[in-house]
Amino acid sequence: xxxxxxxxxxxxxxxxxxxxxxxxxxxxxxxxxxxxxxxxxxxxxxxxxxxxxxxxxxxxxxxxxxxxxxxxxxxxxxxxxxxxxxxxxxxxxxxxxxxxxxxxxxxxxxxxxxxxxxxxxxxxxxxxxxxxxxxxxxxxxxxxxxxxxxxxxxxxxxxxxxxxxxxxxxxxxxxxxxxxxxxxxxxxxxxxxxxxxxxxxxxxxxxxxxxxxxxxxxxxxxxxxxxxxxxxxxxxxxxxxxxxxxxxxxxxxxxxxxxxxxxxxxxxxxxxxxxxxxxxxxxxxxxxxxxxxxxxxxxxxxxxxxxxxxxxxxxxxxx
Amino acid sequence: xxxxxxxxxxxxxxxxxxxxxxxxxxxxxxxxxxxxxxxxxxxxxxxxxxxxxxxxxxxxxxxxxxxxxxxxxxxxxxxxxxxxxxxxxxxxxxxxxxxxxxxxxxxxxxxxxxxxxxxxxxxxxxxxxxxxxxxxxxxxxxxxxxxxxxxxxxxxxxxxxxxxxxxxxxxxxxxxxxxxxxxxxxxxxxxxxxxxxxxxxxxxxxxxxxxxxxxxxxxxxxxxxxxxxxxxxxxxxxxxxxxxxxxxxxxxxxxxxxxxxxxxxxxxxxxxxxxxxxxxxxxxxxxxxxxxxxxxxxxxxxxxxxxxxxxxxxxxxxxxxxxxxxxxxxxxxxxxxxxxxxxxxxxxxxxxxxxxxxxxxxxxxxxxxxxxxxxxxxxxxxxxxxxxxxxxxxxxxxxxxxxxxxxxxxxxxxxxxxxxxxxxxxxxxxxxxxxxxxxxxxxxxxxxxxxxxxxxxxxxxxxxxxxxxxxxxxxxxxxxxxxxxxxxxxxx
Numbered sequence: 001x002x003x004x005x006x007x008x009x010x011x012x013x014x015x016x017x018x019x020x021x022x023x024x025x026x027x028x029x030x031x032x033x034x035x036x037x038x039x040x041x042x043x044x045x046x047x048x049x050x051x052x053x054x055x056x057x058x059x060x061x062x063x064x065x066x067x068x069x070x071x072x073x074x075x076x077x078x079x080x081x082x083x084x085x086x087x088x089x090x091x092x093x094x095x096x097x098x099x100x101x102x103x104x105x106x107x108x109x110x111x112x113x114x115x116x117x118x119x120x121x122x123x124x125x126x127x128x129x130x131x132x133x134x135x136x137x138x139x140x141x142x143x144x145x146x147x148x149x150x151x152x153x154x155x156x157x158x159x160x161x162x163x164x165x166x167x168x169x170x171x172x173x174x175x176x177x178x179x180x181x182x183x184x185x186x187x188x189x190x191x192x193x194x195x196x197x198x199x200x201x202x203x204x205x206x207x208x209x210x211x212x213x214x215x216x217x218x219x220x221x222x223x224x225x226x227x228x229x230x231x232x233x234x235x236x237x238x239x240x241x242x243x244x245x246x247x248x249x250x251x252x253x254x255x256x257x258x259x260x261x262x263x264x265x266x267x268x269x270x271x272x273x274x275x276x277x278x279x280x281x282x283x284x285x286x287x288x289x290x291x292x293x294x295x296x297x298x299x300x301x302x303x304x305x306x307x308x309x310x311x312x313x314x315x316x317x318x319x
Numbered sequence: 320x321x322x323x324x325x326x327x328x329x330x331x332x333x334x335x336x337x338x339x340x341x342x343x344x345x346x347x348x349x350x351x352x353x354x355x356x357x358x359x360x361x362x363x364x365x366x367x368x369x370x371x372x373x374x375x376x377x378x379x380x381x382x383x384x385x386x387x388x389x390x391x392x393x394x395x396x397x398x399x400x401x402x403x404x405x406x407x408x409x410x411x412x413x414x415x416x417x418x419x420x421x422x423x424x425x426x427x428x429x430x431x432x433x434x435x436x437x438x439x440x441x442x443x444x445x446x447x448x449x450x451x452x453x454x455x456x457x458x459x460x461x462x463x464x465x466x467x468x469x470x471x472x473x474x475x476x477x478x479x480x481x482x483x484x485x486x487x488x489x490x491x492x493x494x495x496x497x498x499x500x501x502x503x504x505x506x507x508x509x510x511x512x513x514x515x516x517x518x519x520x521x522x523x524x525x526x527x528x529x530x531x532x533x534x535x536x537x538x539x540x541x542x543x544x545x546x547x548x549x550x551x552x553x554x555x556x557x558x559x560x561x562x563x564x565x566x567x568x569x570x571x572x573x574x575x576x577x578x579x580x581x582x583x584x585x586x587x588x589x590x591x592x593x594x595x596x597x598x599x600x601x602x603x604x605x606x607x608x609x610x611x612x613x614x615x616x617x618x619x620x621x622x623x624x625x626x627x628x629x630x631x632x633x634x635x636x637x638x639x640x641x642x643x644x645x646x647x648x649x650x651x652x653x654x655x656x657x658x659x660x661x662x663x664x665x666x667x668x669x670x671x672x673x674x675x676x677x678x679x680x681x682x683x684x685x686x687x688x689x690x691x692x693x694x695x696x697x698x699x700x701x702x703x704x705x706x707x708x709x710x711x712x713x714x715x716x717x718x719x720x721x722x723x724x725x726x727x728x729x730x731x732x733x734x735x736x737x738x739x740x741x742x743x744x745x746x747x748x749x750x751x752x753x754x755x756x757x758x759x760x761x762x763x764x765x766x767x768x769x770x771x772x773x774x775x776x777x778x779x780x781x782x783x784x785x786x787x788x789x790x791x792x793x794x795x796x797x798x799x800x801x802x803x804x805x806x807x808x809x810x811x
Contacts, residue, residue, distance in 0.1 A: 001583075105369070
């Protein structure tokens with residue numbers, strides 16, 4: 001496959017996944033921010049949303065105050081924010097257009113219709129037909145539906161060859177990064193000691209994390225007990241059955257990179273690095289992770305995951 | 320509005336539909352305009368969703384525009400079609416022989432059939448190709464020949480496109496949309512399928528692999544990239560052919576062999592279906608400022624290590640000055656009269672013709688010899704006095720750069736415009752594929768429609784639209800029925 005095609009497939013999947021994650025973050029943050037002050041703790045919900053999607057510095061460069069409308073605009077529509085939903089969908093569509101031939105008709109239609117719908121949402125916002133937080137909810141639903149459509153189209157229609165594997169690798173690198181960031185922003189409420197301190201205040205924080213990864217029901221299926229912060233961390237890091245957990249992402253990365261290695265007749269740095277990270281997750285327990293420090297663990301993971309992105313580019317994309 | 324009575328594809332010269340169109344006429348009679356409008360809106364939505372767009376140069380507000388699609392089909396009968404088919408194959412055969420000759424022995428110049436400067440001064444003549452042969456002597460692998468009709472059985476060639484003709488994606492997508500939108504009308508005719516075009520094209524491309532290639536030939540499609548006006552078509556074709564869609568940067572040349580950069584390292588390319596014009600192909604051979612090309616490509620080509628389709632230098636054959644000599648060219652190479660007629664053409668390079676054209680500018684269509692896309696032409700009967708005077712200055716400055724033709728009584732075909740069915744002028748571009756096994760024409764083509772009342776300009780860059788073109792099969796092939804069992808159901 002053309003190296004440029006592989007690169008576009010990889011980034012296309014990342015941009016769609018990122019748009020989805022950003023939509024989820026806006027969604028849960030707006031719920032948290034709507035709670036009465038007494039449940040909200042120290043506030044700063046919108047700042048932590050910005051931190052979770054890695055946009056805090058960029059935001060502070062253009063805005064003086066993290067109000068709801070500023071942050072929502074910045075994360076969803078701002079063209080100066082490279083990771084805004086607008087830019088993610090725009091980039092995804094540009095990437096898709098360059099490699100139309102590597103996509104199935106269904107994938108292209110999902111991304112192209114998504115982009116057209118985005119334009120129409122933005123047009124309605126400009127004309128004032130849509131404004132305020134109520135109007136953002138249908139928009140977020142729409143963004144999630146784009147990623148469902150696109151991902152479903154990829155899963156159901158792509159040949160299982162290198163094109164599919166690069167798409168999946170992009171998806172899981174991005175998702176692992178997103179889940180890790182979400183935990184890093186909220187790590188303080190996930191520590192075991194916080195249960196005693198917290199009470200109902202933290203309960204909303206915990207459930208909002210679960211909500212962000214669509215795992216409220218999943219949590220109960222897995223643990224069959226009330227929401228405990230360390231179990232949320234366990235679910236998001238070590239549970240292989242949880243499709244957004246770090247270990248699930250790496251299990252898949254190892255699998256898809258192995259497919260690539262076998263098809264191309266060569267296992268190299270990216271395969272070794274992935275197996276190293278996967279082994280560390282498989283051998284870890286929550287006790288050890290809390291001992292090391294959740295924040296330290298997650299930070300190291302984010303660095304390792306970024307390194308994997310770089311290694312994949314070197315090995316396959318920059319011929 | 321002109322008083323001329325035009326031949327109408329549906330009604331001929333009368334008010335009764337031709338037999339071929341009886342079912343369409345009946346369908347139009349019983350379908351209210353709001354249903355037609357709904358169908359048209361559905362079609363537009365389908366085109367938008369697949370992203371079949373066309374960038375129009377000079378319009379910066381909306382860079383991805385849809386070409387208007389008209390939902391009333393254009394129909395060509397079996398007998399008409401098989402005559403056209405013969406004529407098209409003859410013409411393409413002559414074009415290929417002409418190119419072999421021009422870049423080879425130049426017998427046609429020695430015989431005095433063409434004035435030599437028409438070749439040597441032609442901007443599309445490539446001296447780099449002199450003395451070169453191409454695999455199987457095929458130069459024009461894909462030709463698009465524009466035809467117009469003026470009456471029952473009267474077709475003329477308006478223009479040959481032997482460089483990188485476009486539009487075939489519309490032929491295929493229009494068909495797709497029509498089959499989905501009006502299955503009943505569609506199935507009431509026996510319409511020859513067009514969807515084997517991609518297979519036929521791939522077979523033609525693979526058949527001209529260079530002798531030095533090893534194993535299965537690798538074919539790639541070279542595009543200028545996603546900002547090119549025909550990018551959709553490039554990606555569409557690469558997709559249908561199952562070949563890589565490459566940009567200049569994806570290719571490199573080493574030791575006179577062309578490679579593409581892949582995730583598994585360099586991979587040799589044997590046949591390059593290029594949709595990039597000659598002058599942009601290789602910055603070392605042609606325009607040094609080209610970022611679209613591949614440095615060293617011409618070396619590899621001249622060394623016989625890659626086949627470029629269409630061949631470099633074919634532009635010399637589809638030029639409008641050469642066009643006027645096509646009847647002579649066909650006769651010279653095939654020994655027979657051309658089966659397809661040319662439109663009468665005045666070459667302004669000839670003093671008598673120039674004088675005639677100068678005196679009849681208000682009746683004629685005057686075109687630049689190397690122009691395309693409907694740019695830089697004068698349509699006399701529709702031009703203002705000021706336009707004509709302005710154009711006359713350009714003509715006087717360089718007469719040899721122009722040819723003129725009578726304004727043809729182009730046939731019309733019913734089109735659904737706004738909320739009514741009205742006649743609009745049409746042309747037809749069939750596509751002819753040539754490989755080592757000879758030429759074939761896919762039964763169909765691109766019918767272009769001048770959407771404005773009375774307009775004769777059908778080019779998409781000038782706001783023209785398209786229609787699906789139905790070629791009717793003559794044989795009564797009966798599809799074999801499926802003999803399968805009924806589907807199983809739960810609990811049955």
